[in-house]
Amino acid sequence: MNDELMAQFLVEGRELVAAAARDLAVLARAPSDEAALDGCFRAVHTLKGSTGLFDLAPMGLLLHAAEDVLAAIRAGRPAGPADFAALLAAVDEVDRWLDAIEGDGALPAGAAEAARIAVARLGGAEGVPAQAAPEPQAWRAPPEFAGLAGIAIRYVPRADAYFSGDDPVAIIAAVPALTALRILPREGWGPLESYDPFACNLVIEAVSAAGRPAVQAALRLVADQVQLAELLPAGPGAAATGAAATGPAARRTLRVDAARVDRLAGLVDDLVVAKSALAELAAEAERLAGGHGLGQSLRARQAQLDRLVSDLHATVGQVRLVPLAPLFGRFPRLARDIARALGKSVSVETEGGEVEVDKAVVDALFDPLLHVLRNAVDHGVEAPPERRKAGKAETGTIRLAARPDGDRVVIEVTDDGAGIDPARIRDLAVERGLLRRDAADALGDAAAADLVFTPGFSTAAAVSEVSGRGVGMDVVRAAALALGGRVEVAGTSGRGTMVRFVLPVATLLTKVMIVACGPDRYGLALEGVVETARVTPDRIREVRAGRAFLLRDRPVPLVALGALVGAPEPAPGAQRVVVARAGGELVGLAVDAVLDRMDAVVRPMTGLLAGAPGVMGTTLLADGAVLMILDPTELLP
C-alpha cells in the first residue's frame, strides 16, 4: 500500500465525512433540503469510491449501503428522522474507522461486524451487499495499446455517474502523462430516439506513461470502477515520453509536506536575524574615518533588505495558513460520542471554518478544544429530563465559532447548558484548598469563574468517566498561552457557558529585551516589562524573607534574576532593575545590565526542555548565539 496515497485518503476522508455529517445535520431539520441531500450523496459517493484503493472492505460496504439509501431518497423515497439518524450513525462509524486507520494503519478488529449491523440499521438488509465488491479479475489491455509502454487503464463509470456529479472525462484527463485514449459505449446505444443523455454508458480505456502510484493517485476517487494493467514496452523505441504536453494543468492547489514549509519558515526566521546584523555593520562603517558615505549606502541597502525580508516573512506565514474547517469538522462526531456515553444528546454547530490560521496553531488546538468540548458536554449540557424541566430542547447545542480579529483569531465554544455557578466554583475552590474562604468570597463572579483554569481545580472536579483523565482546564490555559494567546470563560448561570480563545493567527515577532546576568545573556519578553530603573541601596528594604524597593512610593518586591536562573547575583550597590508585570503585580528583577532590545522570532522549546518552567523559548542572536527568552511570570515562585 502506498503511504502517501493513504495519507491523502485520510485527509480527504475526514473532509468528506465532515461534509456528509454537516449536510445530514441540515437534513435532520429540513428533510427536503435538496442541496444538502445532493451534497451528502456526493460526499458519501466520493468517499466510497476512494475506499477501493485500500483493504477497507467493511468501510466500502457501509458507504455503499449509505449511498444506496441516499440515492433512493434522491429518487423520491420519503425519508424521516430515523433514516437520517441511521445515516449519521454510519458516517460517524466511518469517522471512527478513519481514526483507527490513522492510529493503527488498519480497521479495528470488529469492523466487519460493525459494518453489518450499521448496514442493517440503514435498512439495507435486503442482502445486496454482494454487488459492492468490484470484480477482481485481471483485465488485459486491448490490442490497440500494443506497442505502448506504461499503465493501461480501464475505467467503467457507473451508470449514475453524471447524477453523482462525476465527470469521467475530467477524471481521466487528470491522469498525468496520458499517451492514448479510447472511449467506447459500455452497452449498445439502442434506438437513438430514446437516447438518454444523462445515463452514463461509457468505457474509457487509456494509457499513462506515469508510474502506477501517480495513476492510482489521480483515479483514487473512482478506484472501485478502475482496473489497471502493466504494459510492457514492445521495443526500445516504443517508450513514448513526449506526452507531457498533453497533461492539462488542472490543479491550482498543491499539497506540500508541512515539514518543508516549516523548514522554509525556519530559514526565513534566521534571515530576519541575519539581516539585523547589517544595521550594526552600517553604524560601524559610519564611525570609520571617511566611512560616512559607505555607511549611508549600507544603511539604504539594509532598509531595502528589511522590507523584502519582512515581505518574505509575511508571505511564508501565509503559506502556512490553513482553514479551521478540517479541525472543526472532527468535533461534531466526537461530541456525539461523548454525549452518548453520558446519556445525553448534543449537536455541534460550527461557524467560521473558513477562517485561516497558522498550521502550528491549528495542530496545537485539537486537544484544548476537545477538552473544552468534553467539559461542555459533561458539565455544561444537562441530562434530558433536566433540560425538559428548564424548558429547553432535549438536545443540547454547542456552537464552535471562529472569527478573525485583526491579527488574532477568536474561537468561542458556547453551550446552552446550565452555565457556571460562581458560588459553586468558590465552594469547590475552598474545598480543594486552593483558596481561603474569605479570599474566595472576595472574588467577583468573573474572577470566580476564572478559577476553573487553576491547576488542581478541574482535575478533581471531573470524576466522571468522560472528563476524569487528570487533565484540567489549566492545561487548556497553558496551551493557549504557549500559542501566544489566552483563554477565558464567560458564563451565565442557567443559560450556558462560553469559553473564548483569543489566539495569534500566525507566529509573530516578539519584542525582546536582552539583559546580562553575570556572564550570561537572557531575553525578557518586552510585553511583560513595564520599565527599567536604577535602584540605589537606600531605596531597598528587607521585607520578611525577601527584599523590596520603593518605586514612586510604592513597594515593589525585588528579586535577582540571577537567583532565579542559577546565575551569580549582582554585586551589592546600585542595581539595574527591570520592572515587570507578573500576574497583575509589579515585580523588580535585578540584573547586571540592560543590553539591547530586538524583534525576535521566539521558537518554543522542544524535547526535554519543552516543560522547563519560565522559559518561553529561544531565539538566535545576530552573532549566532542562542538566547533564552524568559517569562518572568512563570519564574517567580
Add this chain to the structure above:
Amino acid sequence: MSVTQEGPVIRLEGLCRVEDAEVLAALLQRLPGSAVDLTRCEGLHAAVAQAILALAPPLTGVPADPFLRELLLPALAGERQRLPPRI
C-alpha cells in the same frame, strides 16, 4: 458553456457542462447530419462526449486544448489510436 446552432453547424464553445448534453442530443436528433464545430471548445463533460459518440455527427475544427485535440477528439472520431507526436 454554450451550444449554438447556425444552419448545418452546431457550435460548442467554452467548457461544455453536463446540462449541455441534453441540448446537444436534442439538436442532433432534430437535425441529423449537422456537423459539430469544436474550434472554440475548451472542455467536454463526459455526458457531452457521450452524446457525440452515440449520435456520431461529423466533427470540425481544431480546439486549442491539448487534451481535447490530441486525445479526446481522436477517440470520439473513432480514429485509430495514434501515438502522440514526438517532441
